[in-house]
Amino acid sequence: MGKRNIVLTGMPGAGKSTVGVVLAKRIGYRFVDSDLVIQEKYGKLLHELIEEQGVEGFWKIENEVNASLELQRSVIATGGSVIYGREAMEHLRRMGTVIYLKLPLAEVVERLGDLNARGVTLMPGQTLEELYEERVPLYEKYAHRVIDCQGKQIREIVHTAASMI
Template identity: 55%
Template sequence: MEMDNLILIGMPGVGKSTVGVILAKVLGYQFIDSDLVIQERKKRLLHEIISAEGVQGFIEIENQINASLQVHRAVIATGGSAVYGKEAMANFKSIGKIIYLKLSYEQIEERLSDIKGRGVALRDGQTLKDLYEERTMLYDKYADIIINEENLTVEETITTIIEAINI
């Protein structure tokens, strides 16, 4: 299987979906939002799944679905918690390049006013800062390419990705 997909990872609010849609158009790829795939397959909204199954249950569902994605010439925007799924990340590594869209904590905090409504998988008592610190290590670990988005527009981010992947 050739590695012809681009998988976007990173915190909620970094613009994985926004960047992903435009990047897919520019490259002539299909765009897949893994959160939407989960909602479609489970016939429920993310926050409904999290309420019903708990954060851990949601992460297991997300892992199974992401691990089963088999696509070609696609840009895949993942949920911020996708990196908790070992099988999912192994699948992504095998089908494409993993691109980490990186932003400082301050920028993410600014962008995420409505964190619960966005279906962000926060455990009880966990703050956004805790989540940021826990996940950035995983994003760094899995990334093939790291794009520092600090002070970049969406267009600049896309240009930087295209230069980095060298298509």
């Protein structure tokens, strides 16, 4: 296996962090959660940053942090809104294989629970359905590979992702 990274994208609740940890163990890579990198860098929780900076201010931070990641042999779980950052996504595509964990809206809704606690960036008045419709074409645009996660268990998704490397 080369030094290329694996970058997981998808809606909040799609399982990026969970799949990422298990996948990293399976293939002997490091696991990096870019949301945790942001929290460490700023010393604040995501929802605190969103409250302070606003949604678009948070996207700027997310774009900047992801665009500056320098990693090798890592599985990177990104935040759901990373796809709004063109610089970040172009950088992540150059440094690794971007895998979109695709989940139908109904499953996203079921898994998410409290959106604020999850640090989901909704614009004022925006519904989760509108957010989903807005993001899916972007996830698809930047992905090298897509895994349909509907009704699949973590180990199946990990197996599929490992076979794409």
